[in-house]
Amino acid sequence: MSNLRNYYIELGVSPKVYDFCSEIEEGLADRFKEIDKITELNQVKVLKAMQECRFAEEHMNGTTGYGYNDAGRETLEDIYAKVFKTESALVRQQITCGTHALAIALGGNLRPGDEILSPCGKVYDTLEGVIGVRESKGSLVEYGITFKQVDLLPSGEFDYENIKKAINDNTKLIEIQRSKGYDVRPTLSVKKIGEVISFIKGIKPDVICMVDNCYGEFVEIIEPSEVGADMVVGSLIKNPGGGLAPIGGYICGTKDCIDNCAYRLTSPGLGKEVGASLGVTRNIAQGLFLAPTVTSAALKGAIFAANVYEKLGFKTVPNATEDRHDIIQAVEFGKPELIQAFCEGIQAAAPVDSFVTPVPWDMPGYDSQVIMAAGAFVSGASIELSADAPMKEPYAVYFQGGLTYHHAKFGIMMSLQKIVEKELITW
Numbered sequence: 001m002s003n004l005r006n007y008y009i010e011l012g013v014s015p016k017v018y019d020f021c022s023e024i025e026e027g028l029a030d031r032f033k034e035i036d037k038i039t040e041l042n043q044v045k046v047l048k049a050m051q052e053c054r055f056a057e058e059h060m061n062g063t064t065g066y067g068y069n070d071a072g073r074e075t076l077e078d079i080y081a082k083v084f085k086t087e088s089a090l091v092r093q094q095i096t097c098g099t100h101a102l103a104i105a106l107g108g109n110l111r112p113g114d115e116i117l118s119p120c121g122k123v124y125d126t127l128e129g130v131i132g133v134r135e136s137k138g139s140l141v142e143y144g145i146t147f148k149q150v151d152l153l154p155s156g157e158f159d160y161e162n163i164k165k166a167i168n169d170n171t172k173l174i175e176i177q178r179s180k181g182y183d184v185r186p187t188l189s190v191k192k193i194g195e196v197i198s199f200i201k202g203i204k205p206d207v208i209c210m211v212d213n214c215y216g217e218f219v220e221i222i223e224p225s226e227v228g229a230d231m232v233v234g235s236l237i238k239n240p241g242g243g244l245a246p247i248g249g250y251i252c253g254t255k256d257c258i259d260n261c262a263y264r265l266t267s268p269g270l271g272k273e274v275g276a277s278l279g280v281t282r283n284i285a286q287g288l289f290l291a292p293t294v295t296s297a298a299l300k301g302a303i304f305a306a307n308v309y310e311k312l313g314f315k316t317v318p319n320a321t322e323d324r325h326d327i328i329q330a331v332e333f334g335k336p337e338l339i340q341a342f343c344e345g346i347q348a349a350a351p352v353d354s355f356v357t358p359v360p361w362d363m364p365g366y367d368s369q370v371i372m373a374a375g376a377f378v379s380g381a382s383i384e385l386s387a388d389a390p391m392k393e394p395y396a397v398y399f400q401g402g403l404t405y406h407h408a409k410f411g412i413m414m415s416l417q418k419i420v421e422k423e424l425i426t427w
């Protein structure tokens, strides 16, 4: 073990930081064991789906051009449908990101006059543009679709009374965002999502319930599609891509909903029948195979970070002991120098671009400067260890990912190291 300590010291972690973090890690053994149980179940679930769909070597060859009869693409979609326990799935590299997947799910299933209802308040930033909450070209609002939201109660619970009042004849689709994203509310458990879906379907049975599943996949042993969601939607450069998918998005759901999505993604009349896989099926499938383990690494890293920084007196969301429903960890630092040092540490621990220094910049669409740390194999992949923070009160940093737990741990140790070196805390 002293060998390991020496390695870390050579990498720039001071003995004091190393010993402090090691002690915290020792206290997390039981917590990590609980996560391992979830991982094992999800691993077996994915493996079973691959075997039952008779996934084969030839499926990884890929097609070009139109991509008719791409058996690999079709089998991969069957595997996703089995894992998420849905009738159908659309899993494509032609879906460019999570926002695109969500835009397809919405645009494909809504018609002029329909209304979207969000029972968990504000939608994810980029979705505001998709829907037209924030004016943007080509938004759903321009096509005559309307939007309503009911905020969560201050306790973080659903406001059932006002949800009931908000449902009307035009309500066609419910948008439920599982992860808090970069908001302050709590992340929703799958159980809670199931409860609100039952409630809403009790009032209007034919409404489509869609869950933005980003960052939530494989964190629990069931997915929202198992508690009544008609569609679950996410990005392949987050949890389900396992770090190997170089691009893509997925939508799993009822056959009706997925067919509508496919007609929107490709073209009416063509739907799922086209879309060459270009040899990417191997990465997407292998990534799915690794996804439960990779997600658990990210979760353990988040728990480790919460425990390190809570012990140092900072507010962490979720806190050190809370149950987890997504992989995002927020730490409120209260000071710009602290988030800058934190991000420098995450960057310094990266396998790619470890030598660059992150600086705050004016990112399009944000009302303050943002600082980001990422040294990823897949550009922008937030299943890889990454951190970002808007340069404004309460100076909170959001950090997520880590393809391996040990890398996430090293990133957190380096973040603390930078903070200590700059004498930003006394301990």
Ligand SMILES: *Cc1c(COP(=O)(O)O)cnc(C)c1O
Binding pocket: 097, 098, 099, 100, 124, 126, 177, 179, 180, 181, 212, 214, 215, 235
């Ligand atoms: C990441 C994310 C999205 C989609 O974002 P992309 O950057 O377009 O992949 C949507 N909703 C939530 C909650 C997310 O975390």
